[in-house]
Amino acid sequence: MMKRSDCEALDARDPLAGKRAAFLIPEGLIYLDGNSLGVLPKAVPARVMEVTEQQWGTTLIKSWNEHGWFDLTRKVGDRIARLVGAPPASVIAGDTISVNLFKLLGAAAKLNPSRRVILSDSGNFPSDLYVAQGFRDLMDDGYELKVVAPDEVMDAINGKVAFTMITEVDYRTARLHDMKAVTAKAHAHGALTIWDLAHSAGATPVDLTGSGADFALGCTYKYLNGGPGAPAFLYVRPDLQDKVQPPLSGWWGHAAPFAFDLDYRPAPGIIRNQCGTQPILSLAALDAALDVWDDVEMSAIRAKSLALCKTFIDLVEQRCAAHGVKVAGPRSMELRGSHVSIHHGQGYAVMQALIAANVVGDFRSPDMMRFGFTPLYTSFADVWDAVDILARILDGREWDHPQFLAKKAVT
């Protein structure tokens, strides 16, 4: 059986271990919820203060040009593009995932106007399904949202599908769709593809260009550590960009926003997918949060991510097997994202006990404890300690662990 010293040895050999120092990790906290809200990069507070006090406070309106506020959505977009296998000028940051999804639903629908089936799966994040339902009901024009099981997506692609709307990594099971295969089959049947990268960006090596994906969008407050509710991002394949008819056609997507023409004229390229004025403080925090990624290759992230997840799964199966826990999602690591969910009949209560012991994951109904592994700052020792505490809670021996003793000494 693996020992803590084995995990410490893995940490000693980890090429990403030095990155942990770039983040604020509260003392004693084992944070396995970076797939929901990433921790604070140390570069962020100074940048937010500079933008607030210096730029807004003293340069005021001139900052839109002098401090590059207008270009921030593009600059941040380009930084994210590198992490998801996309070329420069194909990604913009801004708005929320849900709003960006609506933009892409409208764009895809107009590019495939004779079809009415939107294909998705039951492993999609529900908000994506809600947005598609809202789109369908607004259009009132025969659109059908077809939701199949994740394993059935490939077979459900046919000549009636206008576009697929798939989240690459399942937010509960971590099941990973094959973006390249799904896209290829969709294209073979004349369908377009929209990929939600919420649990992929910064966690798995996405290859938007190589897969031929038509549209994508994603989240920056999870693995990219952009802060609570940080602006989302959106991708359009370069050859499609000038064909997009934006359904949310605001002035930030206009070819000449300061001409104040009365008629909309979309900007060339990715810019037309912008709509209204973006929240600069939150965008600047995101920009600063991305600094830590500049010298990181996603292949290194993936290697450590899989090792962390494998270590966790192995330890859980070694130490918690007696308690009827069951790991969700595929057993093959290559078919998984960067989090692990465990089914347990008392999952909610057990997660509360973990949080009380300073091991933070989250719970997803009906019965899943979810643990996110963020290669930039999660250590193998974290994984060992988390499972150690989980095992003690399940065994009813939580009282003999140092984390509890430390807490008791304080309270």
Place this chain on the structure above:
Amino acid sequence: MMKRSDCEALDARDPLAGKRAAFLIPEGLIYLDGNSLGVLPKAVPARVMEVTEQQWGTTLIKSWNEHGWFDLTRKVGDRIARLVGAPPASVIAGDTISVNLFKLLGAAAKLNPSRRVILSDSGNFPSDLYVAQGFRDLMDDGYELKVVAPDEVMDAINGKVAFTMITEVDYRTARLHDMKAVTAKAHAHGALTIWDLAHSAGATPVDLTGSGADFALGCTYKYLNGGPGAPAFLYVRPDLQDKVQPPLSGWWGHAAPFAFDLDYRPAPGIIRNQCGTQPILSLAALDAALDVWDDVEMSAIRAKSLALCKTFIDLVEQRCAAHGVKVAGPRSMELRGSHVSIHHGQGYAVMQALIAANVVGDFRSPDMMRFGFTPLYTSFADVWDAVDILARILDGREWDHPQFLAKKAVT
């Protein structure tokens, strides 16, 4: 002719004069662009740091509940509601003006499904027209955007109009629409009304309840000083709220977002108009910026606003008459918002000269210099100094003003 000492006397009697100390006003700057980006309230930086370092940095994911992040859109909405004559639980903050406008276009269209005319005017902010054009083209269902001159709106309301989409205060001329009269005529003809309060909120005493307006939306980075790109707000008349079918139906508007049902079910009340996860740093800055409003009555704002505008217009006409300047918009102060635009053939160049002299307004094509008067921090002496410098620039005597002498001494 009015002297500077007259303006100083007005400042001495100004009941709002003490509010200026709540803002960071850079030394020597006469800032008349608060109708574009309000100055920094001194309460903001500490709040932003608290949210960044303490809440995000140390409480992390638990802050959604412990620090009220989830409720911030409602809390901020209620604070804004008081300033626009709306009851609690009728306003939410979030997203951008353009996105919120799209939500309301969809809502209004579904509530008046047999009609196809959207009535607006050429004094509307162009982005609103762009969003309506995008809506029309997306729907592809016979919608017509009818744009008339501002003076013709009342006459254009008839039984074909589904809803009006009007910005209350014209972003160029400051012309003020009669919200109550337009709404009454619209209702008499079976039409709904959407009001854009971008240049009204915090500037004029809006009475959403009293006017019977159906929908409204607005901006918080102008007179409300929420910061660059601060989240916008949205209002739905209480009796309509549960009838709204949200076109942007994300999880934040779901009745039970954490049940993760596959089907959308709108939350009761105003909440259903929310869509995706909001940018908390920017929302927190806005919340802190609203502190300064808590003891302010909009009637006091209006009284000072009109006095500032009147002083400016009088001084411009007294001192700049020889240079062919012409004040835009109505002459009656009661028909105006809180900014003044001046037509001048060399408006762009003159505005650059003003900015070089530390008097910051902005330029709106084709020929308007625009000056915003923000009663919380603009003084009557500011107005006098701004016109003094404007007059010297137009007279070709800019070199003999202390602002220029001070600059020369430095450079």
